[in-house]
Amino acid sequence: MADDRLPLYQRLRDDMLVRISSGQWALDQAIPPEHELAAMHQVSVGTVRRAIDTLIEDRLLERKQGRGTYVRRPDFNASLFRFFRQLDSQGKRVVPTAQVLVCEKREAELTAAEALGVEQGAKLIYLERVRYVDEEPLLFEEIWLVSPAFDALLEVSLNDFGNLLYPFYESCCQQHVARANETLSIATANETLANTLQMVADQPVVTIERVALGFAGEALEYRRSRGDASSFRYQASIS
């Protein structure tokens, strides 16, 4: 039973969050109508709407007038597109292709262990991946995933990973990424990285560190992506 001290709409929100994260309310599907949820929980429609509002603010739900309220599928490419120019000649977005180079069990290095909340040296799933746009390497990625949730990836052939990892996590490991925190910093390319990204050594590179979280806020993935800073651009609005 939830904490009585919390407002109704927050307890309602928590209940709905469980239904979303458990898959009881499927992605891209409508949730029950507001009046029905109100009856189910013995609250007024206004309170249901308020709970839904908070989940919409967190981008987990989406209202469509006259049709219903839908569970939103997170689109993490939006992040990449925010950070890097990836537009074709018509100015449209391009989905980068990807090649996984390494997939193995490996002892966690310090930054990954801290990000995922495990002991340094604990065994994690480790991936290396390069992402291409128009055959040109754009990003080099090192990815750590918690074990044993993602152990199923070890059985996958390197060529059978698709271009998008998060949908693959869902189908292969039943793990759903709901949100992520990213930190961005700048360094210069060493020999190896410059080689991989086909750029000149000592030129600036952008590093994006991402911790991806499940619906309950548990850390699932730590990812460090590096790319040529000259193709980098980021926009923000402040007030």
Next chain:
Amino acid sequence: MADDRLPLYQRLRDDMLVRISSGQWALDQAIPPEHELAAMHQVSVGTVRRAIDTLIEDRLLERKQGRGTYVRRPDFNASLFRFFRQLDSQGKRVVPTAQVLVCEKREAELTAAEALGVEQGAKLIYLERVRYVDEEPLLFEEIWLVSPAFDALLEVSLNDFGNLLYPFYESCCQQHVARANETLSIATANETLANTLQMVADQPVVTIERVALGFAGEALEYRRSRGDASSFRYQASIS
């Protein structure tokens, strides 16, 4: 008279926005209580709350339970702090000091003219400024301001500009900055810039281009700030 087709709470929002931007509701002061606004506009308190909610989302107002709803003073240092580490030994934020080097009327260069929506070559107010933390130069800034709104700055001695420009704009020119859009990109330092920032030439620098807008959304300032990328860090949450 406002458009009848718009929902009440949006017309109410527009009305409140005018009172804020005109200064009728002063910065850091409480606005009238909700029930009073409801009576004034002949609507229910719920509708007033909804209008206030939208202005809070835009960070123009702030609710303080038991005290009232206040007009928020935008804090643009938050932006700088998001972009650069500026923490002292206790981990507290440091307000950088600043020195204005140039303040004159000058023909707009292309990027500034486009950002401010004026003809290239139009006369604008131009400032150059360096910002320091602990005596170390952190940022070099080039600033264009629309004319004639900011002409009063031409009469100010270079040493009389404070460390924060936006409050100075308010007291000196009666111009209020409400929000801004920033774009961030990476380049390498040329001789001159490296000299100003006391860094090694060809090392990466971050460029932050900012267009600052008034309450009505009119462009007031175009600013290009450059800093050593090695002290740069940016965080974002996505979902």
Next chain:
DNA sequence: TAGTGGTCTAGACCACGTG
């Protein structure tokens, strides 16, 4: 036409901050 979310009302009672 039936069902959904979108807007709006006119109250009630509670929690918080200040005098």
Next chain:
DNA sequence: ACGTGGTCTAGACCACTAA
């Protein structure tokens, strides 16, 4: 004790979507 915003109710009517 009083005034503020915070939560919640039980309706009404409108706008949009679909069959």
